[in-house]
Each structure stands twice: as C-alpha cells, then as structure tokens.
C-alpha cells in the first residue's frame with residue numbers, strides 16, 4: 039500500500055504527498071465512525087483509485103506521536119516561537135506562556151528573534167542570553183536583511199515545525215523568505231502574498247526544499263488560558279530543574295519559603311529575574327483561578 043503524509047485537508051479532501059506525487063484523497067467512513075479525523079501531518083496508507091488523475095482513498099492513519107489543537111496538526115516535532123524586539127515590541131509574557139505550553143506538550147521549542155535590523159540598541163543579544171540560559175535554542179533573524187536564514191534552515195531541516203507568536207512579528211514573512219531564499223535578493227522583502235491569511239482556518243504543511251515541513255499560524259494577542267495546577271508550573275521552566283531538588287521543602291513553590299534552591303540560584307544570577315517574576319505572576323494566577 040502506498041504511504042504518504044497529509045499536507046492539508048479542505049472540504050473532505052486530503053492532499054497526500056507520496057513518492058508517487060500528491061494525491062487528492064477521501065477518507066473512508068470508518069474514520070468518522072472511530073472518531074478519528076485525519077489531520078495535516080498524519081502519516082497515512084492509501085489506495086490509488088486513479089493514477090493519472092492522482093486520486094486516492096486513505097485507508098489507514100499511522101499512530102500519532104503528537105497532536106496540536108490550534109493549529110490542528112499531527113506529529114509536530116517543534117514549535118518556533120517568533121518575537122521581534124521592535125514593531126511590535128517583545129511580549130515576554132506571551133513568549134513564556136508559549137514556551138510553557140510547548141513544555142507541557144513535550145514539544146521542543148526554539149525562540150526566533152526577528153527584525154533585528156530594527157534593533158539599533160542590540161537588545162536582542164540580551165534576550166538571546168536570557169533564553170539560552172533558560173536552555174532554549176535561540177536564533178536571531180532579519181528577513182529584511184537576510185540574516186540568520188541559514189541557522190533557521192538548519193533548525194527546520196527534516197522536521198515538522200509550527201511557527202507561533204504575536205501578530206506582526208514576521209512569521210509569514212519568514213516562511214516566504216525560506217521558500218524563496220534562492221530567488222530573494224538581500225535587502226528585499228518577498229512580495230509574495232501573505233500565506234497567513236490563507237492558513238487561518240486550514241492548517242497547511244508547507245514542504246521545505248531541504249526536507250521537513252513548516253506550518254504557519256495566525257498571530258494572536260490574547261493567549262489561551264493556561265490549564266494546569268499551579269504546582270506543576272515550575273517543571274515548565276527548564277532553568278529551574280537543576281535547583282528544585284536543593285529546596286528545603288518538598289512542596290516548595292519557590293516564592294516565599296526559606297532555603298529555596300531556586301531563589302538561591304536567582305540571587306546568584308543563574309536564573310533571570312524577568313523569567314522568575316513572570317513565573318510568580320503565572321503561579322498566583324493559577325492558584326487564584328482554582329478557587330472559582
């Protein structure tokens with residue numbers, strides 16, 4: 039049975055990319071009965087109905103190793119969280135919330151600081167240090183100047199990646215830039231239409247030349263509420279992990295308890311104060327939310 043990967047689904051049709059080309063497939067009723075709806079990113083087995091017209095039928099969906107709800111994509115390997123230093127200025131709370139969500143879903147996360155051409159004060163160096171010390175991979179890019187595209191391409195290669203982040207930071211521009219890299223001259227933004235507008239309702243896997251797929255998402259200023267126990271939040275901070283077992287109390291919240299390993303690390307500068315203060319804000323928010 040030929041196999042492939044669903045790149046998009048529209049109106050009951052699924053586009054399956056395989057060694058023999060892209061097939062327009064329907065999914066047999068059994069999926070509906072089982073409550074499984076095929077998703078972009080699904081690895082599938084399919085039957086060829088018409089080889090010339092490239093029409094087929096999906097018979098099997100391979101087990102998923104991950105599934106995102108928004109966007110609805112299966113088998114995502116990593117999230118690339120895009121921020122910009124200026125226009126719009128970086129929303130660190132949104133960035134941290136997206137990183138926490140990635141941790142909760144056990145997805146790898148990469149921070150991409152875009153528009154560094156506007157960053158006259160070199161603020162991005164500082165942001166890079168903060169998130170690198172929080173154990174994240176950080177890339178600085180300027181699509182306008184064509185900076186950082188090689189690092190980005192290296193990170194994306196062979197993986198299914200989702201781009202996320204605030205509206206206007208340059209997610210769609212990054213995808214267009216990666217797609218036209220060969221044709222795009224330095225200092226010239228791609229004139230291609232905004233893909234984001236087309237992916238608002240239907241997530242689409244965009245194939246990369248060097249292997250792998252990328253999924254655009256429309257930006258948001260309001261993030262989904264975090265859904266977890268306040269006590270679990272600490273485990274979503276990779277830079278806390280080395281210090282949590284040094285706390286005197288097993289159930290230390292790392293806020294007001296004495297002999298706290300995390301606060302000790304904070305005072306020595308091993309943990310960033312901004313990250314830590316947003317941790318407290320989110321912790322209090324989650325505690326408070328539970329009462330209602």
Ligand SMILES: Nc1nc2c(ncn2[C@@H]2O[C@H](COP(=O)(O)OP(=O)(O)OP(=O)(O)O)[C@@H](O)[C@H]2O)c(=O)[nH]1
Nearest residue numbers: 153180181182205206207208209210211234256257
């Ligand atoms: N100066 C500068 N502008 C950029 C850069 N990258 C993108 N832009 C511009 O930023 C604006 C927003 O870019 P988009 O790619 O539409 O942003 P987006 O993140 O997809 O936004 P949403 O789809 O609303 O979530 C556009 O006018 C881009 O030309 C960059 O590196 N430098």
Ligand SMILES: [Mg+2]
Nearest residue numbers: 209210234256
């Ligand atoms: Mg967009």
Ligand SMILES: [Zn+2]
Nearest residue numbers: 285290292298
């Ligand atoms: Zn502690």
